Amino acid sequence: MESATWPDIGRMDDWARGDSPAHRLDARAKAVATLAFIVVVMSFPRREVSALVPFLLYPVVLTSVSRIPIGEIFRKMLVASPFAVFVGMFNPLLDRQPAAVVGTIVISGGWLSFASILLRFVLTVWAALALVGCTGIYRLVAGLERLGLPRVFAVQLLFLYRYLFVIANEGARMKRGVDARAGGKKALTLRVYGSLIGHLLLRSMDRAERVHRAMLARGYEGRVATLDRSRFRADDGFFVFGCLTAFGVARAWNLSAAIGRLVLGAAA
Amino acid sequence: MNAAAVEVRELWHAYPDGTEALRGVSFRIAPGEAVALVGGNGAGKSTLLLHLAGLLIPRRGEVRLGDLRVTRETAAAARRAIGMVFQDPDDQLFMPTVAEDVAFGPLNAGLEPDEAEARVVAALERVGAAHLRDRPPYRLSAGEKRAVALAAALAMSPEILLLDEPSSGLDPRGRRRLIELLREFPHTRIVATHDLELVVEVCSRAIVLDAGRVVADAPAEEALNDEPLMLAHALERPHILRHSHPHG
Amino acid sequence: MHMADALISPAVGGAFWAVSGGLIVYCARKIKQTLRENLVPMMGVLGAFIFAAQMLNFSIPGTGSSGHLGGGLILTILLGPHAAFIVMASVLTVQALFFADGGLLALGCNIFNLGFFPAFVAYPLIYRALAKDRRDGARASWAAVVAAVAGLELGAFFVVLQTQLSGISELPFGAFVLMMLPIHLAIGVVEGLATAAVVSFVAKARPEALPAAVYAPTPGRLRPVLIGFAVAALLFGGVASWFASTHPDGLEWSMFKVSGKEKLEAPSGGIHETLAGIQEKTAFLPNYGFKTAEGESAPEEAAAAWPAVSAGTSVSGVVGGILTLAAAGIVGLALRARAPRAVGGNG
Structure with missing residues (x-):
């Protein structure tokens, strides 16, 4: 990885x-x-x-x-x-x-x-x-x-891909904040690392909760429908x-x- | 499209950790009216919006959208009557392309792809974003994202539009375009915001919340011009009112 | 440690595709039955989180190097095995498609190696068994380290197994194992420490974010066996890494054992002198022509691939190969010159 x-x-x-x-x-x-x-x-x-x-x-x-x-x-x-x-x-x-x-x-x-x-x-x-x-x-x-790819997995790929950019930006912002205060030291101690990544994790989970609400608000009932009309x-x-x-x-x-x-x- | 009335009666809400977010909120909004929800952070605006959107179910008190009383059973129908624009467009635009995202609501409502497509086109044109349809949402500017989020809400053909901090993150020109759009909509509009100048331009009425209670409910200019009221509730008098309507 | 397409045979790749595909279908079914409403966005966002978390590193005391979160174990702690497996599979798929990390046919292997072991072995049988219901403190940290190491060692072991079964690499089994396991012992310790640090932070900051027990059923009979297995893997990895670090020629010794033969005669020729030079630099295998297990079959195989090891065939292969290569290049350039400029190509 x-x-x-x-x-x-x-x-x-x-x-x-x-x-x-x-x-x-x-x-x-x-x-x-x-x-x-x-x-x-x-x-x-x-x-x-x-x-x-x-x-x-x-x-x-x-x-x-x-x-x-x-x-x-x-x-x-x-x-x-x-x-x-x-x-x-x-x-x-x-x-x-x-x-x-x-x-x-x-x-x-x-x-x-x-x-x-x-x-x-x-x-x-x-x-x-x-x-x-x-x-x-x-x-x-x-x-x-x-x-034949299972729908759950297809939707997972789409969501992962979509939020890659959003969460990565949050991660990048945090990293910049850390770098700005690290005084040249690149790596963090494990304890600081745990709290930073922990924060990022909690923010990600809050994000998921808000996304879920936005989905519900537009009638989501457990199935993600798509407009795909491509033809073979x-x-x-x-x-x-x-x-x-x-x-x-x-x-x-x-x-x-x-x-x-x-x-x-x-x-x- | 019909605009619907909104009625809230003695609504209370406490979060699992015991925080009382709403403490007996009541008001009525006429069809087609544009109303601002203002108040400091933690005043209860977001919790109230979630109730209006059918995302939280009233345990004490009630919420009516038109003729529909929001309960666990009617929540799905309530959500269909509502178009909600969330504060962070990244939470709302989760599909791979703009067109897919705008189509998400209509497809969930059971529309055929062709009808959904027609809705997508109409909604994107309405907000001036037709050219963005095949773009992935994460590559849009803040203003474009907001426009698309608005289109996604409009595509549901809602009777009521709920907007949470719609002008946050927008540059002055994007904000201006948003204000023009919001003024033209015939829907019943409820806008939760700190942007008091937007309130003055878009809304005819303001409901001021503090600590889960309605502390004022008056014509927008009157409420916002009341400096003691504004200052008492973590707000301020908007600059544009200071010159045109000096407070008596 | 991502398995690459170049190293596996279609049979191995296909078999693990089938296994991982089956697991995905099974997990997808299980997920549909869960009552956790926000699982769909949660899984997507946490997959993205794993990517983002890998941008931040922490320093490993006393080594001068740094490490980061891998993912399998923490996802399982947060989501339970079924959802975590799907998320890991999606992370690996995106890595294969966009980073060329791993490959499409090797994807089945990678999903199995990096998804199955943390989700269905390390978490339920080791982490939960050792940590009980603790999320915080020394006990949970130890559990995370042991579980992460066991998960990664099993994965690494399967990388070796898959490579061996494919028969494209010449590395002897034992040597490859001895190479992979110590590396992954280190990676596993880092992964475990990072996981423990993050879980312990969340346990303090927002305990309700950690599900109490997403997955309980640990078959009583199986548990001790698997814990024993994990501990053995840990010990083995530890001994091997000590061995490898203090005893560089130990590898040679073990490879000698594996090959079971004395040194072979090195065929003479220019290329072999070059080789000998390389060998001396790597100081790895001086004078050993291993791969003797295949010693007997190699000539026939060579004969099969090259009907006659005669200058003529080889030369025509080389000449034709170069010509074909050139032709491919020309075709590419020609098409490029003809094709209209792509709309999004300038990004």
Whole structure:
């Protein structure tokens, strides 16, 4: 739970408010395709590298079509990478079976599987960020709900997301107050921390009580109704079908190797 | 839309910790009237509003909205007659987009999505916020949030509008627009506020509360011009009255 | 400690999706039956609170480092297991979607590791058993620390288990466990202290905000077993962390035990010299070619992935991979040049 970069969540809302063919696809179509993508990517043998490369096309196309700033995607990936990199970097040390030869260089299985882990990481994380970036949490959750996500959980996601900004602002104000009086000392003693966070907690609970009243005042009776009227159109069907076919082909045949052979064959 | 009368008779309320917030409040408000609830902090304004909104049920005394007496059984119907604008718009705007939020009340009232949509459009236009419909509420300015909160209340087609500190957090221009809007509404309006100049401009009558009791109930200018009364109840005489209507 | 998509296999990811999904459905049903009216906004706001609380740190005496609240345990104390599980699941989902923390397929694993253990093990079986009805004082603090540590250690253990079952990382089980558990012992103590500090503040400032007993049923027979389990985990974590800190080569020793073999011959070649250099810097595994459990099967696997370890195939893979990469880049740039500027893109 070491995420600290919450404020730029709002940036992803900005991306999602854009308009592009990728934005206009139904959230369900994008969610299904992205999930299939991730499953297929993860289903490769652990030392596979070259066959994974063509899969980059999916997040690249989604990101480019919807004009999501690619630098920010990379920055997010970098922030999230330590665990996968940390665990993966042992592979080269632990698995030294020679597995491939390129020219005069012998590559061990460990390096291949490490490269594979990094590539998988980039692919899966990028695809997920692109999905959210061109859909937005709200349409995504509404879509998932229609795919069977329990309503309680869908509503929970929406409320959490909504109050993230409000409570985070309160937290930021308190932090500023503390920093102003801390005289350069960054961290608090446990006792002061307990009372600060405790205050924040009580304020959050009061907030929940007031929100509940506002809901009741507008006729809330235990069910949050939404206006979602998105429709699954033929385009969405083509998109899902096209993606699944492409993923299947790229899973069955190593396209990179095929292209390589073709080029080398032509050159020779 | 019909404006409804509001009647409160001998209303008492004590919170679980024993604090007596209301001690025998009575008044009657005619349909379409705009009335201010004024008083210092802890005078009982918020508790009174919660009773009028059907969010607290009278245990002693009674509250009538039009022909409806508010009880546990009629609370849901009472809430439908009321449009309430809360003090902090962040408490009120909890849905992901402005349009969803404004539609929340109509959908709960059982309207079909198309009808709800029509209500959304009309309400947002009424407050001049039609262009905000697809924005997430947390990215709005304070004035925009207030306008949307007002639209959310209007979309319920209420007979009575309750407003809790509607001008707090607004810049002068936002406040001016709010005042213009509130003056035009045909609804019965009850405004709890410290903004006495807003009272003078919007309300024809002021009910002054202190320690859970009504200490004055008079035409707005008369009540607010009564300097001893104002000072005695943690209030002050509004500046705009000092020049135009010197107190006799 | 968020599990990443890159490290798990679809089978493991899918299995834990099913488990966590089932738990969400079950908890959602339970929540619908509760009488607590304001639960919906309360859950949402408290989920947001967990995020916000993580912006503030406190100093850990004598270490120079600082810690913050994790979430699972305090949510359960405030909301009870079912609602807390849903809130944790939502927090992790938002982290996966917006921070790339964890991944979509790993989400099931993460929800299970970080949601299930605090809500359904640490809180009912350890915290409530140890704290009884105390919310404040030394006893409650100890209960929070023990419960937080147990919850996190179990979660960390499952991270290892899931990684192992997936077989993408080469880390041997024992070594990985020895790496994860001490780290999470420390994180758990911090989490427990933070939880205790906040709960004790609320207990003094507004006791009615803490529900007396949201969740009572602690099966009598099971309780001692689980407490024993928790204490064992605690001890194990403690010993392991002592071991790891005072005895850096202990890890090597344990990995040797795990692998059950003497050092293997390191194949010669340029890449391996580089490797040896890296190894010396990390001073972790000099001269050991572990992963011998797979020693026998590795050649076949390699053969499966690379039909023949011949220069020809590998080269075409590399060349083709680079070309494909370049093509993907060009496609991206081309689409970017063509697409009209997105409305909200300038934020």
